[in-house]
Every structure is written in structure tokens, then in C-alpha cells.
Amino acid sequence: MKPMKLPDLSLLDKNEDYEVLTLRLGSQALKWSDEIRTPASIITSTFLKFGSRVKHKKSIEGALVSQHEFEPQVGHLLRRFFVLDNEVALALGVDQVRMYRHKSHASFVVEVPNKVRRTVHLRDVLEDSAYYNSSGIVPIALGQRPNGSAVVIDLAQAPHLLIGGCTGSGKSVALHSIITSLVIRYGPHQLQLVLVDPKRMEMNIYRDLPHLVMPVIDEPLDAVMALERLKTEINSRTRTLEQANVTSIEEYNKLNLGFGPMTRVVFVIDELADLIFSCGKQAEEPIARCAALGRAVGVHMIVATQRPEAKVVTGLIKANFPTRIGMRVVDKVNSRIILDQSGAETLLGRGDALLMDPTSTQLERIHCAYVSRNEINRIVNHYREQKTKGATA
Numbered sequence: 001m002k003p004m005k006l007p008d009l010s011l012l013d014k015n016e017d018y019e020v021l022t023l024r025l026g027s028q029a030l031k032w033s034d035e036i037r038t039p040a041s042i043i044t045s046t047f048l049k050f051g052s053r054v055k056h057k058k059s060i061e062g063a064l065v066s067q068h069e070f071e072p073q074v075g076h077l078l079r080r081f082f083v084l085d086n087e088v089a090l091a092l093g094v095d096q097v098r099m100y101r102h103k104s105h106a107s108f109v110v111e112v113p114n115k116v117r118r119t120v121h122l123r124d125v126l127e128d129s130a131y132y133n134s135s136g137i138v139p140i141a142l143g144q145r146p147n148g149s150a151v152v153i154d155l156a157q158a159p160h161l162l163i164g165g166c167t168g169s170g171k172s173v174a175l176h177s178i179i180t181s182l183v184i185r186y187g188p189h190q191l192q193l194v195l196v197d198p199k200r201m202e203m204n205i206y207r208d209l210p211h212l213v214m215p216v217i218d219e220p221l222d223a224v225m226a227l228e229r230l231k232t233e234i235n236s237r238t239r240t241l242e243q244a245n246v247t248s249i250e251e252y253n254k255l256n257l258g259f260g261p262m263t264r265v266v267f268v269i270d271e272l273a274d275l276i277f278s279c280g281k282q283a284e285e286p287i288a289r290c291a292a293l294g295r296a297v298g299v300h301m302i303v304a305t306q307r308p309e310a311k312v313v314t315g316l317i318k319a320n321f322p323t324r325i326g327m328r329v330v331d332k333v334n335s336r337i338i339l340d341q342s343g344a345e346t347l348l349g350r351g352d353a354l355l356m357d358p359t360s361t362q363l364e365r366i367h368c369a370y371v372s373r374n375e376i377n378r379i380v381n382h383y384r385e386q387k388t389k390g391a392t393a
Contacts, residue, residue, distance in 0.1 A: 004187045004210065004386045011378040012123035012180075012371065039092060039112050040068045046091040052080050057107055062146025063118040063367045064352050065098075071107045078108060098346045103362045111146070111365060113348055120351070122177050122371040125150045126184065137250065138191075138264060138300070141181040142174070142325070143351065143368040151355065151366045155266070158323040159295040164308035164338035165327025170351035170368055171304045172202050174325065175270060177369040178302060180376060182266060183211055183383070194230070194267045196223045198274035205376050208384045213265070220278035223269070227286035230267060230299065234290060237262060237297035249298035264298040272305040273312045284314060291320035308338040322358035325368075327351075339363060 040056045047054050053073040060067045072081060082099050088110065089097045098111040125131060125141040128150035136154030143151050155161070161178075165171050182191060188210040197203035200218045207216055217223050237249075240262075246252045253261040267290065269275065275283040291301050303321065305312055308329060318337075326344035329335050335344035339356050343363055347353065351368035 003189050004383060006187055007184050007379050007382045009123055009126055009184070011382060012126070012375050013121055014123050015119065015121040039066060042091050043068060043070070043088055043110055043112075046088050047081060047084065050080075050084055050087070052076055052084070054081070057105075060147045061114070062148070063114075063120050063144060064348055064350075065111045065113055065146055065365065067146045067365075068110045068112065069102060069105070069107050070110065071105075081108060096346050098343065098365075100343075100362070103360075117348075120144045120367045120369050122180060122369040122375070125152075125177075125369045126181060128152075131181075138182075139185070140178050141369060142178070142355070143353070143366045145364070145366060151364075153323065153355075153357070155300050156264075156295075156298075158300070160291045160301040160321045160323065161303070162313070162318070162321035162324040162338070163302070163304040163327070164313065164324070164329065164334070165306065165344070165347075165353070166329050166334075167306050169306075169327035169329070169347070169349050170353070171306060171327055172270065173351060173370055174327075174353070174368040175202070175268065175302065175304055176376060177371045179206065179268065180371050180379060183209060183379060186211075186264075188383075190263060192263050192265045194226055194265065196226065196267075196269040196275070198223070198271050198278075202270050203268075205373060206380060208380050208387075210383050210387050220275050220283070223275055224279050224282050224286065227267075227283065227290060230265070230290050230294075231286055233265070234293050234297055234299055237299075238293065241297065248296050262298055264300070265294075267299065267301045269301070269303045272303050272317075273307040273309075276312050276314075284316060288316045288320050291317075308334045310337055313337050322356075324356040325366075326354045326356065326363075327368075 040059050044054055044056055054070040057069040057071055085097055085099055092112055094113050099108060101108050120143050130150040131141050131152045134152050137156035139152050140155050141152055145151055163171050191211060192213045193211045194213050195203040195206060196217045198220055203216045217226055241252055244252055244255060249262045324338055326335060326339040328347040328349040329344045332342040332345050335342045343354055353366050353368050354363040355366050356363055
């Protein structure tokens, strides 16, 4: 039996305005510096009112926010500008702005919410060269930066992902985009999924996917049992690698020992709080253990919660999830729990996020991709039809 055919990107919706926006930004037809009372000029004049001079360097329009880069006058301390964030927001007529030092220039950036916001469709990201030319072993599509470039991370390097944000921040949609980008790129003979959905609302749409190791889990105790099974599988794979005298799943699969390749496993939990409150240490310990040992043997975890509190996102869990996405939260305390610093409390919701990459010392603003349930249904139907025709999984 031949392996299943992968879905085509034509099954996903395309943003018809995306090409027009890209052309407009690429040609720099919009030059805020040539207009009257632009956001950049308002910011500049607001700083000047309080005795702080800056030079506007450039502006970039994103899907949800615009980034304005400024160079402070010599001798002016950065903190003189950063304490004026509320004054700048008031002058611009927005709820709040975010300011931070540019990581590679002698300047700082002011991020301003757009009056008109655009949706970032998953297909826009998957069609970006950063994704389809990615050298990563398990690339996943997250969304776009404000400059329009795709945000792609290698799950094999991550190697686990923690997502936190309040209700309506876009966590579940981000999970759907990640899962969809995985099953579009990898067939069930390459990638296996375990989905835990205590809310019983989000993951049932994937129930017919041949990638599933077991049916979608919606009971906390069943999730704990699945985690224990995963621990056993990790231990078994670790012994196999030891016997083959290799240290990673890639090296083992290259040996071609005749036992078949090891398939990567992605374990997804849509609401961590339900597991922690229902099962406590029974859930926390295996999650941390699987995350600590899973990387070398091709096991990855993606965990999301709408309650980024200290009793849910414990220190033991955080230590094993170096890659994190913070979406809008209610206050600075929750932001520090998920990202180890403030900033997520200023986000706009609906996919606006901050990415914490362990390779960088600075948070990166991203706009998470959107995928509708109709699009997911088309992908699942693509695999379901092949399964009924007898293709091998």
C-alpha cells in the first residue's frame, strides 16, 4: 500500500488583499514621513513636549500593529522615553503602545495598534519561502512579523512549545494553525499526534485524522494515562538509541537497521489548567518528564492554557519549555509567569502575541495565523477519503 498523498495548499483559503499589501509595502508607496500628522510625527511631537528629542528612522505597517523606529538624541536616556508610553497612547488615540530597545540598532521601537487590522491566513504563511524552504526538521508555521515575513520555528530545536493567554486571545486558533501546518507537511507515516482536549470543544474536528495514535482525549484521568504511556514509549526509544549507539532519532533513522524509522510524536494539550487542577502532581510530573527526555527520541509537546498562573504553569513545567508564546493576559504578573517579563498585558488579542525564543534575549512581536474550521475540515476530509480507499497509514 502506498503512503497517503499530502494535502494541497489550495484546500486553504487565501487572503486576497495580501498580494496588494505586499506590493504596496515592497514599493514603499506609503511613506508616512511625507504625510501630515502621521503616527510617527505625533510620537515625535509628543516626546518633544516633554523635552525629549528623537529622529524618526522608519515605519513598518503590519497586520495588527505598526512599528515606528526612532533614534534618541545623544545624551537622552532611554527611560525618559519609555515612561511616556501612556502619553504617546493618549496622543495617538489608542489604548496603549509598546516600546522596546532595538536589538541591533542604536534606536528604539514604538509599536502602535492599527486602526484597520488584517487577518493573517495560514496559507499566506505556508506559501512564504521561509516555510517551504525551511531547513528545519519539523518546521511549524506560527504567523507573520509586523514586516510581513513568515514566522517559522523548528519544533525539533524548540523542542516543546508553551502557549498562554486569556480567553479570546487566540490560543486555540494558534493551536489549530500549528496542527494544520504539521498534517499538511507530514503524512501519518512520518508524524503521529496525541490530542488532549479537556474542554471537549476544539479537537474533535480532528477525530478522523489517520495521524492520531488514539482517539481525542477529553478526560483528565485518560490524559494522565496517555502521558504515562508516552513516558514508557520515550524510555523504550531511549534504550533503542543506546543499543544502536546513536544520540538522536535522525541518526537512528539514517542507519536503516530494518526495523522501520522512528516516527515523530507531537503531544498537544489544549488546556493545561484542567489537568493540573484535576490531577495535580499526577499530571505535572509526567509532563515535565516527557518534555525533559522527549527531544532526542522525537517526542514534542505543545501545551496551551488560558490561566497562566503560578499554580498551573509551575517552575518544573517552565524549565522544560524554553520556547513560549505569550498572548494577551490580564496583568503583568501573568505575563511574567509565561514569558519571564512583562509585555503580554499590552497585546491586542485575537492572535497578537509575543514569541520567546531561547536563541534570542528579546521577545518578538508576531501575528499568529488564522485557519477556519471549514479549512480544517477540508484537510481532514482529504485524509479520510484516502483512508476509505485503503491507502496505508
